[in-house]
Amino acid sequence: AQxxxxxxxxMSVQEAETxxxxxxxxxxxxxxxxxxxxxxxxxxxxxxxxxxxxxxxNATENRFSVNFQKAAKSFSLKISDSQLGDAAxxxxxxxxxxxxxxxxxxFGQGTILTVHP
Amino acid sequence: xxxxxxxxxxxxxxxxxxxxVTCSQNMNHEYMSWYRQDPGLGLRQIYYSMNVEVTDxxxxxxxxxxxxxxxxxxxxxxxxxxxxxxxxxxxxxxxLDRPYEQYFGPGTRLTVT
Numbered sequence: 001a002q003x004x005x006x007x008x009x010x011m012s013v014q015e016a017e018t019x020x021x022x023x024x025x026x027x028x029x030x031x032x033x034x035x036x037x038x039x040x041x042x043x044x045x046x047x048x049x050x051x052x053x054x055x056x057x058n059a060t061e062n063r064f065s066v067n068f069q070k071a072a073k074s075f076s077l078k079i080s081d082s083q084l085g086d087a088a089x090x091x092x093x094x095x096x097x098x099x100x101x102x103x104x105x106x107f108g109q110g111t112i113l114t115v116h117p
Numbered sequence: 118x119x120x121x122x123x124x125x126x127x128x129x130x131x132x133x134x135x136x137x138v139t140c141s142q143n144m145n146h147e148y149m150s151w152y153r154q155d156p157g158l159g160l161r162q163i164y165y166s167m168n169v170e171v172t173d174x175x176x177x178x179x180x181x182x183x184x185x186x187x188x189x190x191x192x193x194x195x196x197x198x199x200x201x202x203x204x205x206x207x208x209x210x211x212x213l214d215r216p217y218e219q220y221f222g223p224g225t226r227l228t229v230t
Contacts, residue, residue, distance in 0.1 A: 009157070033217040045207060045221040091159060095217045103148045103167070103216040104175060105209070107159035 002027045002094050002101075006108035013082045014116050020067075021077045021111050023092030029053075032097060034068070035105075036077045039089040048090070051075065079113075087115045119144045123208050123222035130198055131230055138193045138225050140208030146220075147213040149191040153177065154205040154224075163206075166191055167213060198229040 003026045013019035025034065036048040051059045051068050058066050063083075067076045079086055092108040121142045130136055140149065150165035152175075162175030166185040180202055182194040191210075195202060208222040 004159075006159075035217075043205065043224040043226075045224075050217070093160075095219070097216055101162075101175075103150065103165060103211065103213075103219075104162045105152075105160070105219060107161075109157055109159045 002029075002096060002106045004092050004094050004106050004108040006092055006111050008111045009109070010112045010114070012114040012116060013079070015082055015084060017082055018078060018080045019082055019113065021079075021090050021092075021113065023075045023077070023108055025073050025075060025092070025094050025106075027073070027094065029098070033095055034066075034075045035093040035095070036064070036066070036075075037091045037093055037107075038086075039091065039110075040085075040087070045091075049077065082115050084115050084117060087113055089113075119220065121208055121210055121220050121222035123206075123225050125225060126223060127226045129228045129230065132199055133197050136195050136198060136227075138195075138206060138208075138227070140191045140193065140210075140222055141189050142191075142208075142210040142220065143189065144210065144212075144220065145188065146210035147188070148216065148219075149185070149208065149210045150175065151181070151183065151191070151193045152207045152209065153202075154207065160207065163193070195227075198227075200229050203227060203229050 034051045038046045063080045094106045096104045151163040152160040154160045164183040166172045206225045209219045211219040
């Protein structure tokens, strides 16, 4: 079964600095996607960035980028030039695209990010 | 506007009083699912549906029921709520062949006393 682990329950960063959130996962699939979701105080789940496993290049969306290490099954999120609006809970997630759990998103435990002015 | 809606957004109820949380999507998605979010556990899937009249259990189905009579709606039913079902609930939907593009509802905060 797929598992997703976020080992940092909380992280903090100074405004304008860079922070990296960690995620590791386990899967027997060779082709898959990985996601980072942001959950601000409004509780809405917002997709931040998506990585396709067959792509060598790490995904980037403005100030957000990932470090995808397929062999190590590691998928970290880097937030550059942190802003107060980045403060939120961040979840790493793996979508099951086959088998009996088709379509299920497996989530990590979440990391609370605090941004200090 | 493409969206997933949930109602109610907040609900406080008492043990044993049946309740339904509605979920509706306007994107003609085949796949719909329910998750619950609890501190330190992330989101866990309760039930899912791959199309009308096709539903199946997720990881934590105990105490919940669902139905899928129409493509757009996927209500979550708690026939006898208990305090351990106090949680934040999310509905999500996607096209069946694109499980990597899921849309989430705004969440329903349920408290059972």
